[in-house]
Amino acid sequence: MQPDKKTTYQDVRDEVLRRIQGRIWDQGSLLPTEQDLSEEFGCARATVNRALRELAERGIIDRKRKSGTRVAIAPVKQARLEISVTRQQIEEMNASYRYRLVSREIVPAPGWLAAQMGLPAQAQVLHLICMHYADNRPFQHENRWINIDAVPDIAEADFSDTGPNEWLLARVPFSDAEITLSSVAAEAEIASFLGAKEGTPLFLMERSTWFQEQPVTFVRLHFHQGYRMRTRY
Template sequence: MSENASAERTGFREVKEDIVSRIKNRTWGPGELLPGEVELSRQFGCARATVNRAMRELAEEGVLERKRKAGTRVVQNPVRHARFEIPIVRHEVEASGAEYRYALVKREVLTPPDWLQARMGVNSADRVIHVQCMHYSGNSPYQFEDRWINIAAVPKVEQADFTSTSPNEWLVNEVPLSKAEISFSASSASDEVARFLELKSGEPVFVAERATWLEELPITYARMSFPESYRLVSSL
Protein backbone atom coordinates (compact mmCIF):
# COMPACT_ATOMS: atom_id res chain seq x y z
CA MET A 1 0.00 0.00 0.00
CA SER A 2 3.01 2.29 0.39
CA GLU A 3 6.57 1.71 -0.87
CA ASN A 4 6.09 3.78 -4.01
CA ALA A 5 7.09 1.48 -6.85
CA SER A 6 7.88 4.41 -9.18
CA ALA A 7 4.29 4.87 -10.33
CA GLU A 8 4.29 8.25 -12.03
CA ARG A 9 6.59 10.45 -10.13
CA THR A 10 6.63 11.31 -6.47
CA GLY A 11 5.74 14.95 -5.89
CA PHE A 12 5.93 16.83 -2.63
CA ARG A 13 2.15 16.66 -2.30
CA GLU A 14 2.19 12.90 -2.34
CA VAL A 15 5.00 12.86 0.16
CA LYS A 16 3.00 15.17 2.42
CA GLU A 17 -0.12 13.05 2.16
CA ASP A 18 1.83 9.91 2.81
CA ILE A 19 3.46 11.35 5.88
CA VAL A 20 0.12 12.63 7.17
CA SER A 21 -1.55 9.29 6.63
CA ARG A 22 1.26 7.53 8.45
CA ILE A 23 0.70 9.87 11.37
CA LYS A 24 -3.03 9.24 11.27
CA ASN A 25 -2.63 5.48 11.28
CA ARG A 26 -0.13 5.78 14.11
CA THR A 27 2.86 4.49 12.20
CA TRP A 28 4.50 7.55 13.69
CA GLY A 29 2.96 8.50 17.01
CA PRO A 30 3.04 11.87 18.74
CA GLY A 31 6.55 13.01 19.58
CA GLU A 32 8.13 10.25 17.57
CA LEU A 33 11.22 10.78 15.46
CA LEU A 34 10.84 10.43 11.70
CA PRO A 35 13.53 9.10 9.41
CA GLY A 36 15.86 11.75 8.01
CA GLU A 37 15.34 13.45 4.68
CA VAL A 38 17.95 11.35 2.93
CA GLU A 39 16.40 8.09 4.12
CA LEU A 40 12.88 9.21 3.20
CA SER A 41 13.93 10.43 -0.22
CA ARG A 42 15.37 6.98 -0.80
CA GLN A 43 12.13 5.35 0.35
CA PHE A 44 9.98 7.63 -1.79
CA GLY A 45 12.32 7.46 -4.72
CA CYS A 46 12.63 11.20 -5.09
CA ALA A 47 15.13 13.97 -4.44
CA ARG A 48 15.89 15.22 -0.96
CA ALA A 49 14.61 18.67 -1.93
CA THR A 50 11.20 17.16 -2.51
CA VAL A 51 11.05 15.55 0.90
CA ASN A 52 12.44 18.74 2.34
CA ARG A 53 9.64 20.82 0.93
CA ALA A 54 7.01 18.35 2.10
CA MET A 55 8.37 18.27 5.63
CA ARG A 56 9.01 21.98 5.73
CA GLU A 57 5.41 22.73 4.83
CA LEU A 58 4.09 20.22 7.33
CA ALA A 59 6.20 21.93 9.96
CA GLU A 60 4.79 25.27 8.87
CA GLU A 61 1.31 23.81 9.26
CA GLY A 62 2.11 22.73 12.78
CA VAL A 63 2.16 18.99 12.13
CA LEU A 64 5.88 18.40 12.46
CA GLU A 65 8.68 19.90 14.48
CA ARG A 66 12.13 20.10 12.97
CA LYS A 67 15.52 20.83 14.46
CA ARG A 68 18.91 20.59 12.86
CA LYS A 69 20.83 17.55 13.81
CA ALA A 70 18.00 16.48 16.10
CA GLY A 71 15.76 15.50 13.22
CA THR A 72 12.03 15.74 12.62
CA ARG A 73 9.33 14.66 15.04
CA VAL A 74 5.56 14.53 15.10
CA VAL A 75 4.32 17.46 17.13
CA GLN A 76 3.25 16.52 20.66
CA ASN A 77 0.61 19.05 21.51
CA PRO A 78 -1.01 20.06 18.30
CA VAL A 79 -1.30 23.76 19.08
CA ARG A 80 -3.71 24.13 16.27
CA HIS A 81 -3.71 27.13 14.05
CA ALA A 82 -6.95 28.49 12.72
CA ARG A 83 -6.83 30.79 9.77
CA PHE A 84 -9.58 33.33 9.27
CA GLU A 85 -10.21 35.52 6.31
CA ILE A 86 -10.87 39.11 7.19
CA PRO A 87 -12.44 40.61 4.10
CA ILE A 88 -13.70 44.10 3.47
CA VAL A 89 -17.17 44.48 4.96
CA ARG A 90 -18.79 45.29 1.64
CA HIS A 91 -17.40 42.14 0.06
CA GLU A 92 -18.47 40.06 3.03
CA VAL A 93 -22.04 41.29 2.72
CA GLU A 94 -22.16 41.04 -1.04
CA ALA A 95 -20.78 37.51 -0.90
CA SER A 96 -23.80 36.53 1.18
CA GLY A 97 -26.05 37.69 -1.64
CA ALA A 98 -27.49 40.64 0.26
CA GLU A 99 -27.36 44.26 -0.82
CA TYR A 100 -24.73 46.33 0.92
CA ARG A 101 -25.57 49.74 2.32
CA TYR A 102 -23.30 52.14 4.11
CA ALA A 103 -23.98 55.25 6.14
CA LEU A 104 -21.62 57.73 7.74
CA VAL A 105 -22.71 58.60 11.24
CA LYS A 106 -20.08 61.00 12.49
CA ARG A 107 -16.81 62.50 11.37
CA GLU A 108 -14.80 64.80 13.61
CA VAL A 109 -11.21 65.93 14.11
CA LEU A 110 -9.87 65.71 17.64
CA THR A 111 -6.75 65.50 19.70
CA PRO A 112 -6.14 61.85 20.52
CA PRO A 113 -7.79 60.69 23.77
CA ASP A 114 -5.48 59.30 26.42
CA TRP A 115 -6.44 55.67 25.91
CA LEU A 116 -5.60 55.95 22.24
CA GLN A 117 -2.20 57.45 23.00
CA ALA A 118 -1.55 54.61 25.39
CA ARG A 119 -2.94 51.88 23.18
CA MET A 120 -1.12 52.76 20.00
CA GLY A 121 1.53 55.32 20.81
CA VAL A 122 -0.09 58.19 19.00
CA ASN A 123 1.74 61.44 19.68
CA SER A 124 -0.36 63.71 21.90
CA ALA A 125 0.47 66.69 19.69
CA ASP A 126 -0.98 65.02 16.62
CA ARG A 127 -4.59 65.17 15.59
CA VAL A 128 -6.83 62.25 14.80
CA ILE A 129 -10.01 61.77 12.83
CA HIS A 130 -12.83 60.04 14.64
CA VAL A 131 -15.32 58.32 12.34
CA GLN A 132 -18.43 56.35 13.14
CA CYS A 133 -20.37 54.54 10.48
CA MET A 134 -22.87 51.79 9.86
CA HIS A 135 -22.78 48.87 7.49
CA TYR A 136 -26.04 47.23 6.51
CA SER A 137 -26.82 43.89 4.93
CA GLY A 138 -30.07 44.54 3.11
CA ASN A 139 -32.08 46.43 5.69
CA SER A 140 -30.52 44.75 8.70
CA PRO A 141 -27.73 46.39 10.65
CA TYR A 142 -24.58 44.42 10.00
CA GLN A 143 -21.76 46.28 11.70
CA PHE A 144 -21.22 49.46 13.68
CA GLU A 145 -17.74 50.81 13.07
CA ASP A 146 -16.05 53.22 15.46
CA ARG A 147 -12.68 54.26 14.13
CA TRP A 148 -9.78 56.58 14.90
CA ILE A 149 -7.25 57.52 12.24
CA ASN A 150 -3.91 59.18 12.86
CA ILE A 151 -3.76 62.20 10.55
CA ALA A 152 0.00 62.50 10.90
CA ALA A 153 0.38 59.02 9.43
CA VAL A 154 -2.06 59.45 6.57
CA PRO A 155 -2.32 63.18 5.74
CA LYS A 156 -4.56 62.49 2.76
CA VAL A 157 -7.26 61.35 5.14
CA GLU A 158 -8.23 64.99 5.75
CA GLN A 159 -9.47 65.16 2.18
CA ALA A 160 -11.52 61.98 2.47
CA ASP A 161 -15.06 62.66 3.65
CA PHE A 162 -16.20 59.02 3.97
CA THR A 163 -19.74 59.80 2.88
CA SER A 164 -19.68 57.19 0.15
CA THR A 165 -16.62 55.04 0.85
CA SER A 166 -16.16 53.47 4.25
CA PRO A 167 -12.93 54.31 6.08
CA ASN A 168 -12.20 50.60 6.18
CA GLU A 169 -12.17 50.37 2.43
CA TRP A 170 -10.46 53.71 1.94
CA LEU A 171 -7.59 52.78 4.23
CA VAL A 172 -7.11 49.37 2.71
CA ASN A 173 -6.51 50.94 -0.67
CA GLU A 174 -4.40 53.76 0.68
CA VAL A 175 -2.10 52.08 3.18
CA PRO A 176 -0.54 48.89 1.90
CA LEU A 177 0.72 45.98 3.96
CA SER A 178 0.32 47.44 7.37
CA LYS A 179 0.90 45.38 10.47
CA ALA A 180 -2.20 44.75 12.53
CA GLU A 181 -3.42 43.32 15.80
CA ILE A 182 -6.91 41.90 15.89
CA SER A 183 -8.91 40.73 18.82
CA PHE A 184 -12.39 39.34 19.20
CA SER A 185 -14.60 39.35 22.23
CA ALA A 186 -18.18 39.41 23.43
CA SER A 187 -19.59 42.50 25.07
CA SER A 188 -22.80 44.16 26.17
CA ALA A 189 -24.22 46.70 23.80
CA SER A 190 -23.80 50.25 25.06
CA ASP A 191 -26.71 52.62 24.55
CA GLU A 192 -25.00 54.05 21.49
CA VAL A 193 -24.15 50.69 19.92
CA ALA A 194 -27.61 49.33 20.73
CA ARG A 195 -29.23 52.28 18.99
CA PHE A 196 -27.31 51.75 15.79
CA LEU A 197 -27.57 47.98 15.73
CA GLU A 198 -31.26 48.21 16.65
CA LEU A 199 -30.83 46.18 19.81
CA LYS A 200 -31.68 46.69 23.45
CA SER A 201 -28.95 48.07 25.68
CA GLY A 202 -27.06 45.23 27.30
CA GLU A 203 -27.76 42.68 24.60
CA PRO A 204 -24.67 40.74 23.55
CA VAL A 205 -22.61 42.03 20.65
CA PHE A 206 -19.64 40.46 18.93
CA VAL A 207 -16.74 42.89 18.98
CA ALA A 208 -13.72 42.94 16.70
CA GLU A 209 -10.95 45.39 17.53
CA ARG A 210 -8.18 46.18 15.15
CA ALA A 211 -5.08 48.29 15.61
CA THR A 212 -2.86 49.00 12.63
CA TRP A 213 0.68 50.26 12.20
CA LEU A 214 2.87 50.88 9.19
CA GLU A 215 6.49 50.45 10.20
CA GLU A 216 5.81 51.31 13.86
CA LEU A 217 3.79 54.38 12.85
CA PRO A 218 0.27 54.21 14.33
CA ILE A 219 -2.31 54.34 11.56
CA THR A 220 -5.72 53.47 12.86
CA TYR A 221 -7.69 51.85 15.64
CA ALA A 222 -11.14 50.45 14.98
CA ARG A 223 -13.81 48.84 17.11
CA MET A 224 -16.40 46.98 15.13
CA SER A 225 -19.58 45.71 16.76
CA PHE A 226 -21.81 43.04 15.28
CA PRO A 227 -25.21 41.84 16.41
CA GLU A 228 -25.50 38.45 18.07
CA SER A 229 -26.18 36.70 14.78
CA TYR A 230 -22.66 37.26 13.49
CA ARG A 231 -20.32 34.28 13.29
CA LEU A 232 -16.65 34.13 12.52
CA VAL A 233 -15.92 30.82 10.83
CA SER A 234 -12.80 28.89 9.98
CA SER A 235 -12.00 25.38 8.94
CA LEU A 236 -8.67 23.72 9.45
Protein backbone atom coordinates in the same frame (compact mmCIF):
# COMPACT_ATOMS: atom_id res chain seq x y z
CA MET B 1 -1.07 0.38 -12.36
CA GLN B 2 0.90 2.40 -14.85
CA PRO B 3 4.55 3.21 -14.42
CA ASP B 4 4.38 6.24 -12.15
CA LYS B 5 5.70 9.47 -13.51
CA LYS B 6 7.39 11.12 -10.58
CA THR B 7 6.93 11.43 -6.88
CA THR B 8 5.58 14.85 -6.07
CA TYR B 9 6.01 16.64 -2.79
CA GLN B 10 2.27 16.27 -2.33
CA ASP B 11 2.66 12.50 -2.54
CA VAL B 12 5.31 12.55 0.14
CA ARG B 13 3.40 15.02 2.32
CA ASP B 14 0.18 13.01 2.14
CA GLU B 15 1.86 9.68 2.76
CA VAL B 16 3.73 11.03 5.77
CA LEU B 17 0.50 12.52 7.09
CA ARG B 18 -1.22 9.18 6.55
CA ARG B 19 1.41 7.39 8.56
CA ILE B 20 1.11 9.89 11.37
CA GLN B 21 -2.68 9.69 11.44
CA GLY B 22 -2.49 5.91 11.23
CA ARG B 23 -0.14 5.79 14.21
CA ILE B 24 2.61 4.18 12.19
CA TRP B 25 4.66 7.10 13.45
CA ASP B 26 3.30 7.95 16.87
CA GLN B 27 3.33 11.25 18.66
CA GLY B 28 6.80 12.26 19.75
CA SER B 29 8.54 9.64 17.67
CA LEU B 30 11.41 10.33 15.35
CA LEU B 31 10.87 10.25 11.61
CA PRO B 32 13.48 8.96 9.18
CA THR B 33 15.89 11.57 7.89
CA GLU B 34 15.22 13.43 4.68
CA GLN B 35 17.93 11.37 3.08
CA ASP B 36 16.25 8.10 4.04
CA LEU B 37 12.83 9.27 2.98
CA SER B 38 14.08 10.48 -0.37
CA GLU B 39 15.51 7.01 -1.00
CA GLU B 40 12.32 5.29 0.10
CA PHE B 41 10.14 7.46 -2.09
CA GLY B 42 12.60 7.52 -4.95
CA CYS B 43 12.80 11.28 -5.18
CA ALA B 44 15.21 14.10 -4.48
CA ARG B 45 15.85 15.27 -0.95
CA ALA B 46 14.52 18.71 -1.89
CA THR B 47 11.16 17.13 -2.59
CA VAL B 48 11.05 15.53 0.84
CA ASN B 49 12.16 18.80 2.35
CA ARG B 50 9.31 20.69 0.73
CA ALA B 51 6.81 18.11 1.97
CA LEU B 52 8.08 18.12 5.52
CA ARG B 53 8.36 21.89 5.57
CA GLU B 54 4.65 22.17 4.83
CA LEU B 55 3.79 19.76 7.61
CA ALA B 56 6.02 21.71 9.98
CA GLU B 57 4.26 24.96 9.05
CA ARG B 58 0.95 23.32 9.89
CA GLY B 59 2.34 22.30 13.26
CA ILE B 60 2.06 18.57 12.52
CA ILE B 61 5.77 17.90 13.01
CA ASP B 62 8.66 19.59 14.76
CA ARG B 63 12.01 19.87 13.02
CA LYS B 64 15.39 20.56 14.49
CA ARG B 65 18.78 20.42 12.95
CA LYS B 66 20.84 17.53 14.14
CA SER B 67 18.10 16.07 16.31
CA GLY B 68 15.79 15.35 13.42
CA THR B 69 12.07 15.45 12.75
CA ARG B 70 9.49 14.38 15.32
CA VAL B 71 5.72 14.09 15.32
CA ALA B 72 4.44 17.05 17.32
CA ILE B 73 3.00 16.20 20.71
CA ALA B 74 0.59 18.87 21.88
CA PRO B 75 0.10 20.72 18.67
CA VAL B 76 -0.92 24.34 18.92
CA LYS B 77 -3.43 24.38 16.15
CA GLN B 78 -3.70 27.41 13.97
CA ALA B 79 -7.08 28.46 12.75
CA ARG B 80 -7.10 30.92 9.91
CA LEU B 81 -9.60 33.70 10.21
CA GLU B 82 -10.32 35.40 6.95
CA ILE B 83 -10.71 39.11 7.44
CA SER B 84 -12.15 40.91 4.47
CA VAL B 85 -13.68 44.29 3.94
CA THR B 86 -17.20 44.57 5.32
CA ARG B 87 -18.73 45.30 1.92
CA GLN B 88 -17.15 42.21 0.44
CA GLN B 89 -18.21 40.13 3.42
CA ILE B 90 -21.82 41.18 2.98
CA GLU B 91 -21.82 40.72 -0.78
CA GLU B 92 -20.50 37.19 -0.33
CA MET B 93 -23.66 36.47 1.67
CA ASN B 94 -25.63 37.56 -1.40
CA ALA B 95 -27.02 40.46 0.53
CA SER B 96 -27.20 44.06 -0.62
CA TYR B 97 -24.68 46.34 1.00
CA ARG B 98 -25.43 49.81 2.29
CA TYR B 99 -23.05 52.19 4.00
CA ARG B 100 -23.76 55.29 6.03
CA LEU B 101 -21.47 57.86 7.58
CA VAL B 102 -22.77 58.87 10.97
CA SER B 103 -20.18 61.38 12.09
CA ARG B 104 -16.79 62.75 11.19
CA GLU B 105 -14.62 65.04 13.27
CA ILE B 106 -10.99 65.89 13.84
CA VAL B 107 -9.98 65.86 17.49
CA PRO B 108 -6.91 65.54 19.66
CA ALA B 109 -6.37 61.90 20.56
CA PRO B 110 -7.87 61.07 23.94
CA GLY B 111 -5.43 59.58 26.41
CA TRP B 112 -6.66 56.01 26.19
CA LEU B 113 -6.38 56.11 22.40
CA ALA B 114 -2.87 57.55 22.44
CA ALA B 115 -1.88 54.74 24.79
CA GLN B 116 -3.64 52.12 22.71
CA MET B 117 -2.08 53.21 19.43
CA GLY B 118 1.23 54.47 20.75
CA LEU B 119 0.59 58.03 19.57
CA PRO B 120 2.43 61.12 20.76
CA ALA B 121 0.48 63.33 23.13
CA GLN B 122 -1.79 65.83 21.42
CA ALA B 123 -1.70 64.00 18.10
CA GLN B 124 -4.61 64.91 15.87
CA VAL B 125 -6.89 62.07 14.88
CA LEU B 126 -9.85 61.74 12.58
CA HIS B 127 -12.76 60.16 14.41
CA LEU B 128 -15.39 58.44 12.29
CA ILE B 129 -18.57 56.60 13.13
CA CYS B 130 -20.17 54.57 10.36
CA MET B 131 -22.82 51.95 9.88
CA HIS B 132 -22.87 49.00 7.52
CA TYR B 133 -26.14 47.36 6.51
CA ALA B 134 -26.91 44.02 4.88
CA ASP B 135 -30.26 43.97 3.10
CA ASN B 136 -31.05 47.14 5.01
CA ARG B 137 -30.64 45.46 8.36
CA PRO B 138 -27.90 46.75 10.65
CA PHE B 139 -24.82 44.58 10.22
CA GLN B 140 -21.92 46.39 11.83
CA HIS B 141 -21.22 49.56 13.78
CA GLU B 142 -17.78 51.00 13.05
CA ASN B 143 -16.06 53.38 15.45
CA ARG B 144 -12.73 54.40 13.97
CA TRP B 145 -9.81 56.69 14.73
CA ILE B 146 -7.17 57.51 12.13
CA ASN B 147 -3.77 59.03 12.82
CA ILE B 148 -3.69 62.07 10.56
CA ASP B 149 0.08 62.26 10.53
CA ALA B 150 0.25 58.76 9.10
CA VAL B 151 -2.29 59.43 6.34
CA PRO B 152 -2.10 63.07 5.27
CA ASP B 153 -4.49 62.58 2.34
CA ILE B 154 -7.16 61.80 4.85
CA ALA B 155 -8.26 65.44 5.02
CA GLU B 156 -9.46 65.20 1.43
CA ALA B 157 -11.65 62.19 2.03
CA ASP B 158 -15.14 62.78 3.32
CA PHE B 159 -16.20 59.13 3.58
CA SER B 160 -19.80 59.90 2.71
CA ASP B 161 -19.86 57.23 0.01
CA THR B 162 -17.06 54.82 0.81
CA GLY B 163 -16.14 53.36 4.17
CA PRO B 164 -12.78 54.21 5.66
CA ASN B 165 -11.69 50.60 5.63
CA GLU B 166 -11.79 50.38 1.85
CA TRP B 167 -10.30 53.84 1.53
CA LEU B 168 -7.39 52.95 3.80
CA LEU B 169 -6.78 49.57 2.18
CA ALA B 170 -6.36 51.26 -1.16
CA ARG B 171 -3.75 53.64 0.23
CA VAL B 172 -2.03 51.86 3.09
CA PRO B 173 -2.03 48.24 2.04
CA PHE B 174 -0.32 45.31 3.64
CA SER B 175 0.04 46.75 7.06
CA ASP B 176 0.47 44.89 10.32
CA ALA B 177 -2.50 44.54 12.59
CA GLU B 178 -3.38 43.32 16.04
CA ILE B 179 -6.86 41.98 16.56
CA THR B 180 -8.85 41.39 19.71
CA LEU B 181 -12.14 39.50 19.76
CA SER B 182 -14.49 39.67 22.69
CA SER B 183 -18.06 39.68 23.85
CA VAL B 184 -19.56 42.84 25.30
CA ALA B 185 -22.89 44.22 26.46
CA ALA B 186 -24.28 46.77 24.03
CA GLU B 187 -24.05 50.36 25.24
CA ALA B 188 -27.21 52.36 24.73
CA GLU B 189 -26.01 54.28 21.69
CA ILE B 190 -24.53 51.33 19.87
CA ALA B 191 -27.56 49.22 20.69
CA SER B 192 -29.84 51.73 19.04
CA PHE B 193 -27.73 51.79 15.89
CA LEU B 194 -27.83 48.02 15.68
CA GLY B 195 -31.51 47.73 16.52
CA ALA B 196 -30.85 45.85 19.71
CA LYS B 197 -31.67 46.44 23.33
CA GLU B 198 -29.13 47.98 25.66
CA GLY B 199 -27.14 45.21 27.31
CA THR B 200 -27.54 42.74 24.44
CA PRO B 201 -24.42 40.58 24.00
CA LEU B 202 -22.52 41.72 20.92
CA PHE B 203 -19.49 40.35 19.14
CA LEU B 204 -16.72 42.94 19.19
CA MET B 205 -13.61 43.08 17.04
CA GLU B 206 -10.97 45.66 17.86
CA ARG B 207 -8.07 46.21 15.50
CA SER B 208 -4.94 48.33 15.66
CA THR B 209 -3.02 48.82 12.46
CA TRP B 210 0.54 49.91 11.78
CA PHE B 211 2.34 50.69 8.57
CA GLN B 212 6.10 50.45 8.82
CA GLU B 213 6.07 50.80 12.60
CA GLN B 214 3.84 53.87 12.47
CA PRO B 215 0.37 53.68 14.04
CA VAL B 216 -2.30 54.22 11.40
CA THR B 217 -5.71 53.41 12.77
CA PHE B 218 -7.68 51.86 15.59
CA VAL B 219 -11.17 50.55 14.99
CA ARG B 220 -13.89 49.06 17.13
CA LEU B 221 -16.39 46.95 15.20
CA HIS B 222 -19.61 45.90 16.91
CA PHE B 223 -21.45 43.24 14.95
CA HIS B 224 -25.21 42.74 14.97
CA GLN B 225 -26.78 40.51 17.57
CA GLY B 226 -26.28 36.84 16.80
CA TYR B 227 -23.28 37.33 14.52
CA ARG B 228 -21.04 34.29 14.22
CA MET B 229 -17.53 34.10 12.91
CA ARG B 230 -16.56 30.82 11.28
CA THR B 231 -13.32 29.11 10.41
CA ARG B 232 -11.71 25.73 9.81
CA TYR B 233 -8.40 24.12 10.46
